Amino acid sequence: MKKIRSKTLYALLAFGVLSAAVLACQAVNVDLSGSGGLSETETPTSVPTPTLAPPPLPASGRIVFVSNRDGKKKIYLMNADGSDQRALTSGDSEDEKPRWSPDGTRVAFASRTKDNTDIYIVDVASGALTRLTDDPARDSSPAWSPDGLRIVFESFRDGNFQLYIINADGSGLRRLTDSVDGDTNPAWSPDGESIAFMKSSNDLNSDIYLISPDGSGLTGLTSDALPDSDPVWSPDGSMIAFRSFPSQNVTDICVMNRDGSSRRCLSNSQWENGIPAWSPDGQSLAFRSERGGSSGIEMINVSDGSSKNLVTGAPVKGDPAWSPDGFRFAYQADAGNNMEIYEIAISTHEVTQLTQSPGFDGEPAWTLQ
Numbered sequence: 001m002k003k004i005r006s007k008t009l010y011a012l013l014a015f016g017v018l019s020a021a022v023l024a025c026q027a028v029n030v031d032l033s034g035s036g037g038l039s040e041t042e043t044p045t046s047v048p049t050p051t052l053a054p055p056p057l058p059a060s061g062r063i064v065f066v067s068n069r070d071g072k073k074k075i076y077l078m079n080a081d082g083s084d085q086r087a088l089t090s091g092d093s094e095d096e097k098p099r100w101s102p103d104g105t106r107v108a109f110a111s112r113t114k115d116n117t118d119i120y121i122v123d124v125a126s127g128a129l130t131r132l133t134d135d136p137a138r139d140s141s142p143a144w145s146p147d148g149l150r151i152v153f154e155s156f157r158d159g160n161f162q163l164y165i166i167n168a169d170g171s172g173l174r175r176l177t178d179s180v181d182g183d184t185n186p187a188w189s190p191d192g193e194s195i196a197f198m199k200s201s202n203d204l205n206s207d208i209y210l211i212s213p214d215g216s217g218l219t220g221l222t223s224d225a226l227p228d229s230d231p232v233w234s235p236d237g238s239m240i241a242f243r244s245f246p247s248q249n250v251t252d253i254c255v256m257n258r259d260g261s262s263r264r265c266l267s268n269s270q271w272e273n274g275i276p277a278w279s280p281d282g283q284s285l286a287f288r289s290e291r292g293g294s295s296g297i298e299m300i301n302v303s304d305g306s307s308k309n310l311v312t313g314a315p316v317k318g319d320p321a322w323s324p325d326g327f328r329f330a331y332q333a334d335a336g337n338n339m340e341i342y343e344i345a346i347s348t349h350e351v352t353q354l355t356q357s358p359g360f361d362g363e364p365a366w367t368l369q
Contacts, residue, residue: 104369221260
């Protein structure tokens with residue numbers, strides 16, 4: 001019986017060794033060809049598919065712009081993809097500075113005839129014109145109130161630039177500022193409670209001020225030796241972006257809270273930069289930047305100051321206009337012997353030429369409606 005047990009034990013041990021060898025061979029491919037090599041057979045693993053950023057949605061909304069393709073500068077309208085271009089104004093005047101009403105149904109603009117410049121409104125659907133001002137002095141730079149009922153503008157009718165407010169139907173004209181300084185570049189806050197503007201002094205300095213629409217509460221937000229100009233409200237009204245001039249031909253892009261606190265400059269003090277434009281989400285600013293004679297468009301993050309050049313090597317001449325969805329912006333650039341309007345998708349940097357005329361096309365302004 002002992003011998004039988006021994007043979008049985010040996011058989012069980014042999015079976016165990018053989019089983020282990022079989023299992024090992026499932027993981028290792030044994031080369032029996034005489035080469036003596038071993039090659040591993042790796043268990044196939046799934047390769048993760050890269051996640052690609054979705055392409056931007058097709059451009060939507062409408063763009064109003066200025067063109068002199070028929071001789072005089074007129075206000076034109078086109079779809080966001082450049083289609084259906086048509087003139088909104090006509091006649092012998094030179095029209096400029098188009099500004100969309102908040103509801104996207106009307107456009108305010110400045111119209112110059114001979115030596116006189118006045119403020120008009122054109123209804124986009126009907127083409128009906130409303131003349132708001134009629135004065136020998138220059139009236140310009142219209143800015144809508146958030147409710148679309150009033151317009152603030154700058155006027156030179158008293159020997160220097162001051163701010164005036166008028167109802168959108170042409171009634172109720174009144175002077176807003178009254179000082180020996182020049183007051184220009186008005187910008188209405190999104191909540192309608194304040195108007196930011198640039199106040200210039202005789203020593204060639206300028207600062208950013210606030211005033212209530214009723215003329216009360218005049219407050220200086222900046223007060224230093226550097227000229228500050230061109231205030232632009234953030235979409236939520238909590239901040240103001242502006243330009244500061246530390247030296248000749250050098251412009252910083254700066255931001256501050258609406259009460260003037262926490263001022264900081266985001267751009268590098270080396271180049272001349274244009275007027276900044278807020279992204280719809282309030283996270284970024286886009287602006288024209290002149291870098292050593294080469295102009296382009298730069299986008300800068302407001303929170304951390306990081307920046308990237310979106311348009312390079314192109315002779316950009318105007319300030320960018322964001323699309324309402326924040327996926328792209330329009331801008332004007334020199335196309336050789338004429339100025340054209342282009343559009344760039346921010347995620348892909350794909351550039352599309354929107355206009356192609358023998359003259360000037362510029363000053364784009366975008367609306368979603």
